[in-house]
Amino acid sequence: MRVVELDVGNTAIKWRCIQNGQHVAKGRVEGAVDGLKALPFAGVSAVRIASVVGGSREKEVTALLDHLGLDYEMATSQAECVGVKNAYADVGKLGVDRWLAMLAAYTKSQSACIVIDAGTALTIDIVDKDGCHRGGYILAGASLVLKVLSEATGKVRFGSESAKALLPGLSTDECVHNGKWIGLVGAVRAAINEAESIIGCHYQVFITGGDGMVLNELAGGAANSWCYCEDLVLDGLEPALSKA
Numbered sequence: 001m002r003v004v005e006l007d008v009g010n011t012a013i014k015w016r017c018i019q020n021g022q023h024v025a026k027g028r029v030e031g032a033v034d035g036l037k038a039l040p041f042a043g044v045s046a047v048r049i050a051s052v053v054g055g056s057r058e059k060e061v062t063a064l065l066d067h068l069g070l071d072y073e074m075a076t077s078q079a080e081c082v083g084v085k086n087a088y089a090d091v092g093k094l095g096v097d098r099w100l101a102m103l104a105a106y107t108k109s110q111s112a113c114i115v116i117d118a119g120t121a122l123t124i125d126i127v128d129k130d131g132c133h134r135g136g137y138i139l140a141g142a143s144l145v146l147k148v149l150s151e152a153t154g155k156v157r158f159g160s161e162s163a164k165a166l167l168p169g170l171s172t173d174e175c176v177h178n179g180k181w182i183g184l185v186g187a188v189r190a191a192i193n194e195a196e197s198i199i200g201c202h203y204q205v206f207i208t209g210g211d212g213m214v215l216n217e218l219a220g221g222a223a224n225s226w227c228y229c230e231d232l233v234l235d236g237l238e239p240a241l242s243k244a
């Protein structure tokens with residue numbers, strides 16, 4: 001059996017192809033949804049989708065799959081799945097990428113976990129040892145921080161990043177880029193601190209997203225034990241969509 005999984009995010013669509021349980025291809029599509037036409041859809045019997053974009057972009061994705069004659073299933077955030085219990089009163093409002101990443105993390109750890117997704121947004125979610133989601137955080141991610149600074153100021157003008165560091169900057173470029181990272185690293189450290197008062201000190205940290213690896217590296221010391229999982233959101237699709 002051949003399956004394609006899609007993580008439709010606000011910046012890019014991440015995809016992978018699974019054949020008989022093996023991951024055989026993967027990639028990233030930026031910009032127009034038409035880029036999905038290049039995926040290896042031949043022989044695919046099912047498409048699983050995690051989408052946080054909604055609206056017309058989501059319709060473009062499903063219209064393209066319909067056009068290709070492919071059956072698809074769209075994951076949604078539920079009250080409970082694989083032992084994880086959603087903390088939102090309105091469970092469907094929790095971003096499905098956050099939900100799926102928690103399902104995957106809790107399945108892997110079978111213990112308390114903290115799930116960090118460093119994408120367009122930075123999200124941090126807390127799951128206790130019994131699988132109860134104990135809440136989370138949504139912040140602007142690295143690229144959004146830059147966008148907001150350049151749009152909302154007259155003189156914070158900067159180029160691209162030359163090195164990734166947390167040191168105090170000595171130019172606008174360094175101040176902005178290092179500031180962006182210290183904001184993300186600092187937010188994650190503070191969130192973990194808050195989490196410890198809720199779930200205690202025994203937990204596994206999982207990190208994913210386009211900026212996940214950099215954030216893991218910059219967080220230093222304590223972050224050595226974090227588990228970087230490139231496809232945590234996609235990993236949650238199968239448990240979320242498998243019928244009991």
Ligand SMILES: Nc1ncnc2c1ncn2[C@@H]1O[C@H](COP(=O)(O)OP(=O)(O)OP(=O)(O)O)[C@@H](O)[C@H]1O
Pocket residue numbers: 008009010011012013028052097118119120121141142143144208209210211
């Ligand atoms: N080709 C790339 N590969 C990996 N990371 C990238 C790439 N291009 C940009 N990034 C980084 O990834 C971040 C976006 O995160 P991610 O790839 O998780 O995207 P996303 O599609 O926005 O997902 P989501 O909307 O679900 O957060 C950007 O801040 C950017 O720094």
Ligand SMILES: CC(C)(CO)[C@@H](O)C(=O)NCCC(=O)O
Pocket residue numbers: 010052093094095096097098119121123138
């Ligand atoms: C926060 C993002 C954008 C992260 O991708 C996504 O999970 C989302 O659109 N969430 C909806 C709002 C919420 O999770 O409460």
Ligand SMILES: [K+]
Pocket residue numbers: 009097117119209233
């Ligand atoms: K994401």
